[in-house]
Amino acid sequence: MRLPLCIAGSLMFTALLLGIAPANSYAKPPHKRTHTGLSYQLPTALDNQPNQQTADAFGWQIFTALNWPAQPGARGVPDKTKVIGEPGTVVWETWKAPNEVFYPDGSKPPSWETYGTPIPEQCEKSGSSTGNASPTVLSDTLVNRTSQAAGGSLTDQHGQIVHYQITFNRPVFDLIYENGYYNIAGQNAMSGPVNFAAGAGEMKAAWRILQPNEPEAVKRRFFRRKMYVYTPAMGQTPATCKYQEVALIGLHFNWKVTYPDNSTQWIMATFEQVDNVPPFKSSFEPGKNPGHLLPYSLFSKRCYKPGANCEYNQSTEQGRPVGTPTEAIRTVAIEADAKKLNPVWQKRFRQAVAGNPWQYYQMITTQYPSDPSQKPIGAPSPAYSANTTMETYVRQSSCLNCHYTARDINAKYSTDYSFMLAQACPQPLFPPSGGAQTSAVCTRQSSSQKP
C-alpha cells in the first residue's frame, strides 16, 4: 500500500528529528509491532559530511541491523519477518569466526556458508560438535580469548572471567579466502596493502558467565545465550569447557563505509550493557551512592564506601590475581552526543518488543574520521574511545588509532584496520599429538626489514 505523500513526508520528518540519516530508508518489516526507526538494512555510505551526531546515528543503525534476528539457513542475512529483540540467532552470530577461517595447519577453510571448526577436546567431551550453527563454543583454538586486545583478563563480580568472541562478515571473509590470506604462505605472497570494500564489517563481543542464583530481574536485562564456554588453563587450573548461560556485556562493531568524497573509511561503534559499571562522574566520588539499584557486573558498590581503598582497573598483567573481581570504572566518559541519542534508541527497542533486552544497551562512542585529509588517520572523533569490557586497562584508548597499526603476519603491509590476518596459522591451544604444526604454508618470511 502506498502511503499518502503527506504521511510519508511526516515519517521522514520524524526520522530527521530523531537524527537518522534519511538515506537509509526504514523499510517496514511485515510485523505487527511498532518499530519506527528500526531497520535490518545495513548502511554502507554517508550522504552528507559526517559529524558526531550523524556518526552516532549511523552507529545505532549498525547496532540494530547486526543484532537483528538472522534468517535461518543463511549466514549474514537478516530475517525480514522479525524485528530486533525477537528470539533467534542474530546476524553477527552467523558471521564467520576466526577459528573457522584460520586453521592451525593453515589449510584452506570451507566456503562462506559452511560451518565448522576444530574445537578443544574438553568441549567435545561436553557434547559439543563442530556444529552447524554458530557459535557453539565461546572461545576457540586460535587465541586465548580471555585476554583483552591490549593484554590482561577481566573478572566479573562473581569471580568469572569475561570471554570474548569475534566474527566478521562476508566481504572480509571473501578477501581473505580469495587471496589465500588464511595461511602464512598466502600472506608471504602479498604484494601490497589490503583494502577492504565498503560494507566490510567486524565485531567483537564480551560475555560474562551468568550464575544460576542471579535473579531474573538482573538476567532479563541482558542478551543471553547458552554456550560451551572454554577457559584455557591458567596456572595450576586446567582448561575447562562447560555448557553455561552467558550474558552479553560489551559489543563493538567496525564498519567500512563510503564517505561523501568517495573515499572509504572505517567507523567504529562500541556499546555496553548499562549495568556494567557506574556512570563516569560518580566513578570518582567514593562516598556517594550512585543510586543504581541493581548490582554492577564489573564493579563492587563497596568501593563507594569511604576508605574502601579499591584499586580501579588493575589488570592481571599488573599482578592482580586471575579470578579476583576487577573493579572497573569508566575512565573515558560516554561521548556527549551518544549520551543524548541513547534514550531515543532504547525507547525504540522497548516499544518494538516487550522486554526487549537491547533496551539495556548503550552506545559509548561511535568513532569516525572527522577529516580524512588529516594524517595519518583522519582526525578520529572523539579522540578517545574505550569499552570498559574490552579496553579496561588502557586509560586513553582509540579504536581507530589502534586498528591503524594492523599489519599482515609478516608486519609488512597494512591490513586496512583489520587484525584478522595476523591470526593466520595460530598455535593450537590443544595441539594434536606430536606437538605444534609444521605445515609448509605456516612458515613466515624472514624478519621484517626496517623501512
Next chain:
Amino acid sequence: MSILDFPRVNFRGIFKTNPCTANNDDVMPSVVTRDTNDLGLDLQGKSDNSALTYLNESVEMHNYDDPPGAKKFMRSGWNPSGDHFTSFENTTVQSVVYSAGCSAVASDQDALVGVGFEIIGSPNPSGSRSSGPIICDLDPTGLVSTQLFVGGIHLFHQDGQGNKTTLFKALHDTRGFQNWLNFCSTLPETGTQYSGEQNFVGIGCVWQFVVPQDKLPAYADCNLDSPGLEALLSAAQQAGGLAIRFRCYEVEPGYTDDYLSKTAEEQGFPAPNPAYGYLIGTIGIWNADEPQSETAGRKLEAHYRTADPSQYIAPDDPDQGRPSMSWSAGPGQTATTVSGCIYPWMGAPALIGNAVALIQPDSPVISLDILESFPKYGFRNPNGPVLNAPPEGFDHPKKKAYVGEVELAVIPSGGGAPIPVADIEYGYNDYRSYEDFGGIVDLPFDANKIPRETLANGQLILRGKTDSPLNAGIALIKETIIRVVTDDRTAYIAPERTDYPLRVKVYQRGGPTTQDVTLYLKEYKTVIQLKGNDTCASPRNVYRTNQSVDSRTEPITVADNPPQCPPSQPAPNRLIFPDSVTIPAGTTGWITIPVSPNIAQDPNGGTAVFAFQQDENYTYGTIPPAAPGGQPTLGMAGVPMWSTKNYCSVRVFGSEDFSAMYQKPGGLQWNDVYEHALRYYYLLFPAMSVYIPLNYASSITSPYSASLIKQRLNTPDQPAFYSTLNMPVTRTLSPARVKLILDFIDQSQSNQNA
C-alpha cells in the same frame, strides 16, 4: 642562488601543529626530571592511574593571575593529547616571481597560482595511510631547538570535496629548524595586555629545509602547464635543488586553558588541542654549497650588546646598548616605547627580526627577505581563542605594527653616516603584498648614486628614516659582517660516540672571508642560560616548585629561582670541544669541529647549546659581569641567541647500564622494561598508547606490535631515526633503552616459539 634569486613561488595559508606538552618543564618542572626520561618528584611514587589523574588536574597559576585565581592551567600543559603531527592547512600558491618586477598573481597569468601546497610525511612502507610531518624539540624538557621532520612536499589541485590531484610531489626525509623564535612577532595593541592564550602567541619563527635536485621530478612529469613551475624546476635542476622557507606566527591553541580543563573533567581526558597560526613562505632555488637551514645572503640582525661598546646600535642608550624602539597603530597614534620585548623571557632588542639581503648581480635591485623582520600589530583573537572552529579567527583584519618610515641604508666601509639606499614598505601599508610575496621585497636602487662597490663593501642597515615620525635615525637591525652558519642545528649523540662532526661555515658580507676568523666555542645550558647548577629550576617556572596545588596562587619569589642558581659550582660541560677554532681567510667549504660527549664527568647526558661566538667575552642571555672576574647572573636581560644567531643544540644520551636486568632469573622482566623505558611515555605521551598501549607486556610483544616497534624504534645512527615514522616521535629514548625494549621483545618471542 637562494630563495632571494629568481624564480620564486610564494604561498600562504594556515600552520597547524599538535605537539604534546605534558613534559614541558617550563610548564610543570616537577613532572619530569630535566633533560632525562625520568619522571619528576611530583609523579614519583604515584600509580599510573594516580599520575594520569594528577597530570590532568587543573591548577591555578600564580604569575598570570588577573584577577588572582582566575587563570588555570592543566599540569600537563595546553595539549597533553598532542601527537606532534604538523601540517599546512588551506595553503595555496599566491604568486610566482619570474624576475624583479615581473610576477604572476592570478591563475590566468600562471596556472601555478592558486594550487595547493603542503608538506608531507615519509612514505609508509606498509602501504597504509601516510604519516605526517612531525614537530619535536630536541629536548622537550628544556629550551633548545625545535625541529620539523618532513618527508617531502606536494603541490596539488583540490576540488570542492577536498579530493587532491597531485601536480608535483617530491619525497625527501629532511628537517627544518626554528630560526628566530621570538615573543614579539605579534605585538599587542597599545593599551592592551593580551598576549594570547598560554602567553606564547606572540611567537613567530622561520623554518627552512631543502629538497635536493635528484629528488625532484622532471617538469615533464608534472601535471600542470605553468611557466613558473617549469622555470623553477629547471633552475633547481641546474642548481642544488629547492629551498622551502616559511614563517609561522601567532600560533595559538584552539581551546582556552579553562575549556581544556573542562573537557578533561567531563570526558576523562583533555581534548586534543592543536595550535593554529599564520603561514607565509617561499619555494626557491638552493645551491648545494649554501646552508640548508637558513637563507643564504647578507644577514642583518637585531644587534646585541657586546664587550665592545662601539658595537652597540645605540651606544647612548641608558640601558647598556638596547636600542629603544617604538611602535604604534599608525602615524600620529600613541606610541609604545620599549627597550626590548615586554613579554616573558624578555630579550632585547628582539622587536625587529632578522633580514637577509642579496644584491642581484644582473640588475640594480636588492632583494630583501623581511619575512620575519617586522611584527604584526594586534592579535586576531583579542578575546581569547575560539572554540571548535580554530580557523575562524583568521578572518580578523591584519596589519603590521607601525615602527616608522623605514629604509635600507649602507654604512660605507670607511665609516661615516649611513647612505639611504631604498625605502622599504614592510607591510604596514600593504599587508597583503607582504603575504603574497613571501615577505620578500625587491628594492631598486640608483646605481649612479650608490655604486655597487659601496654596497659590496659597506654594512647594510635597516633604520628609521631621519624624518620618520617614529624611530627616526634609529638603526633597527644591522648587517653582521662575519656570518657563521651551521646546518647541524640539532645533533643526537650516543654516549660512546667520539669526535662527532659539527660543521660550520663563515661568510663575509655573504661571500668568502678576506681575513682569518676565530670562533670561540661555548656551551650553554639552554638558549637563554649559561651552564649552571642543573638542580636549579627553569627561570620561567610558572608553578612554584615543591608546593601543594592550593598554594600556587602566590607570586614568584626568590624561592622559585633560588640564589644558588648562579653557577657557583658550574656543572661540567656535556661536550668536550676545542676552545676556539680559526678559519683561514678565503675558506668557502664547511669546517668540521669534532665534539665528544663528556660522559666521564656527565654520565647522565642531557642537552646543551653550542654557540660559535666571535666575541670571546660575550655571554648570551646573561647580564655581564659587573666587574672583571665577577659571575654573570642568570636572567633575561641579554639577547637570547635564538633571536639572532645560528647555533647548534646537542642531545647527549646518557650512559646507562642495564646489564643487571639481564641477569635476573628468566632474563629481562617486564616491570623493569616498563619502568625504565616505557612508563615515561605511557604517562606523558598518551597519544602513543592509542596506537600501541605501552603499559602491558602483551601489548608490545604481540606479533604485529612487536614488528611495528622493531621497524619504528631506531637509534641516531640509523637513517630511519630521521624519518617522520620514527618512534617515539620525541626521539628522546636513549640507545640503551631502545635496546632494552627490543631485547625484551626478542626474548618474549623466543619464549613463545620455544
